[in-house]
Amino acid sequence: MSESIATSHEQAPTHDALAEDFVQFALDCGVLRFGEFKTKAGRLSPYFFNAGLFDDGAKLGRLAEFYAQRILDSGIEFDMVFGPAYKGIPLGAALVVELARRGRNVPYAYNRKEAKDHGEGGSLVGAPLQGRVLIxxxxxxxxxxxxxxxxIIKAAGATPHAVCIALDRQEKATENGQDVDYSAVQYVRSYLGLHVCAIAKLSDLMHYLARRGGAADAADHQRVSAYRERYGVE
Structure with missing residues (x-):
């Protein structure tokens, strides 16, 4: 990997009101929890983020507000939204509804995991993929x-331009079962050439816990800090 990817996580956290509100929202919804959880990489993480628990209309609508605000604040330019199967499908749909409510009506598409062999056929649903696409x-x-x-986007003749996610875990990715010195977000940004924005980052979660100052928050902060010390990237 190139040396252009920054891996330090020594910088002091900065306050981000939108991110802090999102962390509180995720905690209130039970989407963000503390404990001991095994990740895909086989690590024992002291926290877990399960976006599938944004599971009713009110939660999904509020989530869409966070996505829309972060995207608009980022200044990222795009012509349409793409939601990858499966979790990206409702996220993308909710986002374009919220953007339209704010006066920005954009097309939306998503993919199927398996191509449909009847009806309209194919693996893509929604508007034709074209222009600059936000994933x-x-x-x-x-x-x-x-x-x-x-x-998928390139095959359709469109331009994959940016990605927006709910939470950037800011931790090392793995390749062939081995830790590497960059995160998936850094890889997508630096090597695939896409803009990436996140509603909140792990550093925002740590800042939130530090600001709360309760005994339970301090214990969670200590565990998350130790995890980040071992696996974290900026």
């Missing part, structure tokens, strides 16, 4: 969904 997903662990989405 929406929940988290990015290995960048697999992003790479698959990029291939």
């Amino acid at each position: 929406v997903d929940d988290v990015m662990s290995a960048g697999t969904a992003a790479r698959e989405s990029i291939a």
Whole structure:
């Protein structure tokens, strides 16, 4: 990997009101929990983020507000939204509804895991893929969904331009079962050439816990800090 990818995580956290509100929202919904959880990479993580628990209309609508605000604040330009199967499908749909509510009506498409062999056929549903495409997903662990989405978008003649996720775990990715010194987000940004924005990052979660200052929060902060010390990237 290129030396252009920054791997330090020594910088002091900065306050991000939108990110802090999102962390609180995720905790209130039970989407973000503390404990001991095994990740895809086989690590024992002290926290777990399960976007599938944004599981009713009110939660999904509020989530879409967070996505829309972060995307608009980022200044990322795009012509349409793509939601990769499966979690990206409702996220993308909710996002375009919220963007339209704010006066920005954009087309939306998503893919099927398996191509349909009847009716309209094919593996894509929704508007034709064209122009600069914004990919929406929940988290990015290995960048697999992003790479698959990029291939689909390019095959349709459109331009994969940016990715927006809910939470950037800011931790090392794995390749062939081995830790590497960059995250999936860094890989997608630096090597696949896409803009990436996240509603919140692990550093925002740590900042939130530090600001709360309760005994339980301090214990969670200590565990998350130790995990980040071992696996974290910026």
